[in-house]
Amino acid sequence: MARDTSKVAVLGGNRIPFARQNGSYARASNQDMLTAALDGLVSRFALGGEVLGEVAAGAVLKHSRDLNLTREALLGSALSPRTPAYDVQQACGTGLEATLLVANKIALGQIEAGVAGGVDTTSDAPIEINEDLRQLLLEANRTRSTVGRLRLLGRLRPGQIVPALPRNAEPRTGMSMGEHQAVSTRRWGITRAEQDEIAAASHQRLAAAYERGFFDDLLTPYLGLERDQNLRPDSTPQKLAKLRPVFGDGPEATMTAGNSTPLTDGAAVVLLASDRWAKERSLPPLAYVVDAETAAVDFTSGADDLLGAPLYAVPRLLARNRLAIGDFDFYEIHEAFASQVAMTLKAWEDPAFCSERLGLDEPLGSIDRERLNVNGSSLATGHPFAATGGRIVATLAKLLAERGSGRGLISICAAGGQGVTAILEAA
Amino acid sequence: MSDRYQSLVSSPLGKAVGKRLGLPVPPRIRRHEPGMPVVAGPVLLGGARGGGLRDAAEDALRSIGAHVLASAPDAGEDVRGGLAALVYDAGGIDSSERLRAVYDFFSPLLRRLEANGRVIVLAGLPAEAGSAGAAVAQRALEGFVRSVGKEVGARGSTAQLVRVANGGERAIESTLRFLLSARSAYVSGQVISIEARDAEAIETPGDWEQPLDGRVAAVTGAARGIGEAIAETLARDGAEVVCVDVPAQGAALSAVANRIGGTALQLDITGADAGPRLADHAVHRHGRFDVVVHNAGITRDRTLARMSPQEWDSVIAVNLTSQERISAELLDRDLLGAGGRIVCVSSVSGIAGNRGQANYATSKAGVIGLVETLAGPARERGATANAVAPGFIETAMTKAMPLGIREAGRRMNSLAQGGHPADVAETVAWLASPGSGAVNGNVVRVCGQALLGA
DSSP states (O other), rough: OOOOOOOOOEEEEEOOOOOTTTTTTTTOHHHHHHHHHHHHHHHHHTTOOOOSSSSEEEEESTTTTTEEEEEEEETSEEEETOOOEEEOOOOOOOOHHHHHHHHHHHTTTSSSSEEEEEEOOSSSSBBOOOOOHHHHHHHHOOOOHHHHHHHTTTTGGGGGGGGGGSBBBBBBOOHHHHHHHHHHHHHHHHOOHHHHHHHHHHHHHHHHHHHHGGGGGTTTOTBOOOOTOOOOOOOHHHHHHOOOOEEEEEEOOOSSSSSSSEEEEEEEEEEEHHHHHHTTTTTTEEEEEEEEEEEOTTTTTTTTTTTTTHHHHHHHHHHHHTTTTTSSSSEEEEEEEHHHHHHHHHHOOHHHHHHHHHOOOSOOOOGGGGBBEEEEHHHHOOGGGGGHHHHHOOOOOOOHHHSSSEEEEEEEETTTTEEEEEEEEEE | OOOOOHHHSHHHHHHHHHHHHHOOOOOOOOOOTOOOOOOOEEEEEETTOOOSSSSHHHHHHHHHEEEEEEOOOOTTTTTTTTTTEEEOTTTOOOGGGGGGGHHHHHHHHGGEEEEEEEEEEHHHOOOOOOOHHHHHHHHHHHHHHHHHHHHHHHGGOOOEEEOOTTTTTGGGGHHHHHSSSSSGTTOOOOEEEOOOGGGOOOOOOOOOTTTTTEEEEEETTTTTTHHHHHHHHHTTTTTEEEEOOOOOGHHHHHHHHHHHHHHHEHHHHHTTTTHHHHHHHHIIISSSEEEEEEEEOOOOOOOOOOOOOHHHHHHHHIIIIIIHHHHHHHHHHOOEEEEEEEEEEEEHHHHHHOOTEEEEEHHHHHHHHHHHHHHHHHHHHTTTEEEEEEEEEEEEHHHHHHHHHHHHHHHHHHTTTTTTTHHHHHHHHHHHHHGTTTTOOEEESSSSSTTTTT
């Protein structure tokens, strides 16, 4: 199997604007949105009727009927139905992990080109029947006699009508992601002001990027929405300071709806290919995928922060590539919460953490804020879980193409104590 | 695209009532469908003594596969179906007295022209006429053709004057094909000039059904309406189409591009970087553009006294300045391939003016000026620049007009009906064809011979 690997180019991306929960896409399904994102990509690169190596995408919140979500979306798109597809699911890391899966196959020469991405809806969420009722129905299915079935019917209780809603909570701790991050925020001593500053910058930078037409070739309007619905161009730390905390307790609570990402609907995809494939079609690469690293942490015992896995992944990624944290022109740190970003920066500057947890002689170092999330990130765009990776990869690739040189770092934290990170370099 | 009035007066009852009331009955005009012959019936070819276009016309007609007659057969003999087209070389008419020749030729034949028939008068350029008398006579043909157009329009037929420069005789086939065919259904009363060009500048498409095979075309405003039809038609003719529209129209644009296997390019053509971005797209993805169709346009109608500066500025910026800038960028960077085609969409409003459209009419008259200035540079590089000027076309834009104005717009033309976006698109496709290399600097109206500005 050993063979030379080839370079993997990011040729571009497409996403639909992200909508707030029960906003513009309240009645759109994951399949609708992923199909729309794919079709926008197809038209941008004239891929109508083309057979690609594969399409890999996924959703975090998924109906059980969507067992073949990506394949179904592909069949509804303008791509050739002869393009294979499969679903990927790694919580908020889905989009980036899908990108890496496709990129690795291209690198190995197994395929020449593929699409990766993700979609999520919090509006058209799967609602399951009550677990008690489900068990009862399953038992009825196993029971042969009519009398036995009637007896089971007698066990029906009004409370069993209450459906089970998907929860944004860790199954092993019962705590929501926000509650987990509130613990981390306090542990790392992240202030309210720091968080609000990050949030305001995210909105202002995203608005500026829209104004200069940065997203003209990264986004296709959908259902009447032309920009991210969550974007507040006039956001300031002063305005954000007025919001009431929603996670954490007492006077120390600092996390608000303004400095945490809202529930969002949307989809994003990226086009990846070998240089040869790109050249044949005269599609100029924006950037190349250099390397990636995924990490997981022990958050159930409380030893690590739930959203702290990237703190471990990035140092390993840097070491393998003989790079220092300062060697990047752009940093894309997914803003699950402003405090997650602040925590990440703080941890890498912290001698104790870097020595005890990362085993480094010196702190990893600081990140220049002027190179961090320069066009805003999830606090402003919103965060349809599986769609975030595709959004970030395409955004960073275009930033690198505009600059014409340099490299960028991506860091995405995910539920379950995981983190996916990657390096792109300019083409 | 529903014209309820036309359906009503075409019904048996409506016809009877309409006739009694003297209402106009719009003819059902035949439009091109794939597989249709260029011309369905016999073509009668005649000419005045001294004309030099008859041989070229005959060759072109034979290449088209037309059944050419040299003289009118006796009525009732082998022209049971009548005549599909009358083509007459009037280039030899060199005095006003000799204009009698067109009367002599057409007067007895006009009644034998079938519905959806075609009248084409070939002539010389008045400027090249050998004498003052010849120049006057050649100029006079314009009035003749325009009147014939109004007379035959009631049956869906059209009439055109094609002026051919000395040295342009061998370049008439693509124009004859277009004018004879159902592709020119809504074009009537037009004067089209054909330049002298070197023989090598005139390409003959290998396949007249796919003349744009291997060519790259950019169409602005391609998300809907006329632009969408242009993109579809150029793709049908074999072109790889880059569909351009503002980012806000991206969803519709993407759907159009995917339907025709083209590319969607979201671009605000009024942006300062629009020219460079479009040019970069050409360089990176295709190396060049062969065809550029400046179609994007907006209206912000209001009488001049009430018009806001923004309403003035936005219309001029979208409809005119963008066309100038993008054309200049593509020409400066030499990205319009040899044999390149620039087609600008003007408007009958730009010719006639229109109440409440001072901004729009100014921009669209400016487009005609742009084509006049581009024709020279285009000629130098073996390219062409032309304009189409649509009249009343059934689109979402005209659907939004008040009923009275809309009905007047629809009926006040020789065909008594509105045109379809496809009618404009077919005209653009003819100008974009590699066979139309000698059609340069023209403004061709697609208006059913509207009374406005005629």
